Amino acid sequence: MNKKIKINQEDRVFFETVAKAAFANPFGGKRDELDALIGGVKAGISPEKLLAAVVGQIRQRIIALKEKDAANLRHWEGEDREAFRIVVLFHLFHRHLEDFDRLTQNQLKSGEASCPVPFARTVLGELHDFGFAEHEALRFLAVFYQLRRAFYFIKNGLVGNSPSMRTLRKHLWNCVFTHDIRWFESRFWDRMEDFSVLLLGATGTGKGAAASAIGRSGFIPFDVSRNCFSESFTRNFVAINLSQFSEGVLESELFGHRKGAFTGAMDNYEGLFSRCAPHGVIFLDEIGDVSLPVQIKLLQVLQERQFSPVGSHERKRFSGRVVAATNRPLEELRREGKFRDDFYYRLCSDVVHLPSLRQRLQESPQELDLLLTSILARLAGNVTPREQQLVKKVLERDLGGDYAWPGNVRELEQAVKRIIITGRCQRPDNGQSVKKSSDLLVDGIKEGNLDAESLLAQYCSMLYSRYGTYEEVARRMKLDRRTVKKYISSSDSNE
Numbered sequence: 001m002n003k004k005i006k007i008n009q010e011d012r013v014f015f016e017t018v019a020k021a022a023f024a025n026p027f028g029g030k031r032d033e034l035d036a037l038i039g040g041v042k043a044g045i046s047p048e049k050l051l052a053a054v055v056g057q058i059r060q061r062i063i064a065l066k067e068k069d070a071a072n073l074r075h076w077e078g079e080d081r082e083a084f085r086i087v088v089l090f091h092l093f094h095r096h097l098e099d100f101d102r103l104t105q106n107q108l109k110s111g112e113a114s115c116p117v118p119f120a121r122t123v124l125g126e127l128h129d130f131g132f133a134e135h136e137a138l139r140f141l142a143v144f145y146q147l148r149r150a151f152y153f154i155k156n157g158l159v160g161n162s163p164s165m166r167t168l169r170k171h172l173w174n175c176v177f178t179h180d181i182r183w184f185e186s187r188f189w190d191r192m193e194d195f196s197v198l199l200l201g202a203t204g205t206g207k208g209a210a211a212s213a214i215g216r217s218g219f220i221p222f223d224v225s226r227n228c229f230s231e232s233f234t235r236n237f238v239a240i241n242l243s244q245f246s247e248g249v250l251e252s253e254l255f256g257h258r259k260g261a262f263t264g265a266m267d268n269y270e271g272l273f274s275r276c277a278p279h280g281v282i283f284l285d286e287i288g289d290v291s292l293p294v295q296i297k298l299l300q301v302l303q304e305r306q307f308s309p310v311g312s313h314e315r316k317r318f319s320g321r322v323v324a325a326t327n328r329p330l331e332e333l334r335r336e337g338k339f340r341d342d343f344y345y346r347l348c349s350d351v352v353h354l355p356s357l358r359q360r361l362q363e364s365p366q367e368l369d370l371l372l373t374s375i376l377a378r379l380a381g382n383v384t385p386r387e388q389q390l391v392k393k394v395l396e397r398d399l400g401g402d403y404a405w406p407g408n409v410r411e412l413e414q415a416v417k418r419i420i421i422t423g424r425c426q427r428p429d430n431g432q433s434v435k436k437s438s439d440l441l442v443d444g445i446k447e448g449n450l451d452a453e454s455l456l457a458q459y460c461s462m463l464y465s466r467y468g469t470y471e472e473v474a475r476r477m478k479l480d481r482r483t484v485k486k487y488i489s490s491s492d493s494n495e
């Protein structure tokens with residue numbers, strides 16, 4: 001008969017602390033404190049030293065258990081078994097952090113084809129030696145990869161350390177793993193598809209970046225026969241900007257069509273829902289711009305998990321997750337009957353609010369430095385602190401410290417590009433631009449050289465620079481918002 005191990009009080013306290021750390025949100029405030037307790041070091045030391053201390057402490061306990069021939073699940077029972085199981089998982093995950101990071105980076109470079117996982121056999125072998133069944137070992141290998149990937153993309157995809165950004169990261173982590181990772185591990189690891197996420201926030205606040213972090217962090221099973229994960233995470237995220245398509249084209253883009261379904265349908269076409277991998281994420285951007293008939297079709301997909309390509313009765317299954325975003329006031333649209341309540345409730349298992357850049361800068365002046373470092377690194381490779389300070393000074397000189405950044409991070413990116421090219425950036429002046437666009441319009445009318453399209457486009461632009469939103473222009477002109485947006489974009493590109 002197997003001997004059963006009982007842990008002493010000191011080990012029990014240690015194991016409990018490890019369990020708390022294992023289940024804590026890594027973007028929450030508590031995790032570092034718990035790691036410091038496990039590692040027996042002071043909080044606030046560098047992340048690398050903290051990790052080394054944690055791994056070292058746990059390794060010592062595991063070695064001691066191995067010496068007593070007790071480092072296998074079969075020797076444990078009840079609560080002690082659960083505590084030992086968590087310590088082993090925590091230990092193995094942290095031992096292979098660098099392997100998983102390398103895999104993520106390789107996968108980013110190689111794109112669509114899933115990369116080989118040279119260390120997979122080692123991890124599976126270690127899990128087996130600690131007493132995990134084969135199917136559990138395979139699942140934990142996939143969960144380890146998912147945890148590390150999610151950490152990577154949530155940390156690096158969204159720059160900023162203000163309190164509202166920290167809250168956002170914590171929230172995104174919960175979108176991927178639920179608020180209690182124990183639930184995730186035991187029940188939801190392959191069932192997150194039923195939890196749609198709605199991202200709300202002004203233009204340029206990073207809704208696309210947040211969606212991509214969630215989309216690249218899904219569970220992907222490991223395929224032993226190919227020694228790789230069944231999909232590349234780059235294939236697991238497919239995005240569409242719904243406001244770019246007219247209603248007819250949009251249905252084909254989403255659901256695909258069959259050859260001959262309409263004039264011009266020369267071949268079968270696979271839509272976005274067919275292209276989404278089984279555990280993948282579809283990002284429906286600008287969901288607030290979608291017409292009521294398309295809302296009904298999307299609602300059906302979310303409810304029944306089935307859809308038909310245009311011109312076909314074939315029922316296809318969709319087993320991915322939906323993340324949607326809009327910068328439009330959904331409450332207002334719902335009140336006006338332009339956004340269906342049933343569709344809204346299907347979309348919002350979780351609603352994530354993206355903070356404005358203005359709020360972030362008010363909370364933490366350091367935010368601007370962090371964003372500038374990241375934007376400049378993306379545009380110019382490594383820049384010196386002095387060069388970064390020059391850019392910052394121009395921003396302050398030309399825009400002033402109180403600038404509201406209505407276009408948020410996207411506007412900041414454009415301002416930095418302008419500074420690189422021209423050495424300055426301009427504060428948009430509504431008064432001047434109204435005059436400029438109205439002058440252009442009047443000149444065109446006087447000269448009699450405007451066709452109907454340009455007349456409408458310039459008038460829309462003039463109203464837009466006066467009132468600032470597509471909605472208001474659409475209301476005044478009694479036009480649909482999408483049409484207004486199209487006219488304004490065409491007028492901007494002709495300037």
Ligand SMILES: Nc1ncnc2c1ncn2[C@@H]1O[C@H](COP(=O)(O)OP(=O)(O)OP(=O)(O)O)[C@@H](O)[C@H]1O
Binds near residue numbers: 157160413
């Ligand atoms: N926190 C952030 N850190 C780094 N880059 C960011 C952040 N937020 C936004 N960006 C960058 O700003 C640009 C705009 O972001 P994104 O497209 O995600 O905004 P959005 O909220 O989806 O805008 P829209 O509503 O207009 O579609 C992108 O280049 C993105 O990488």
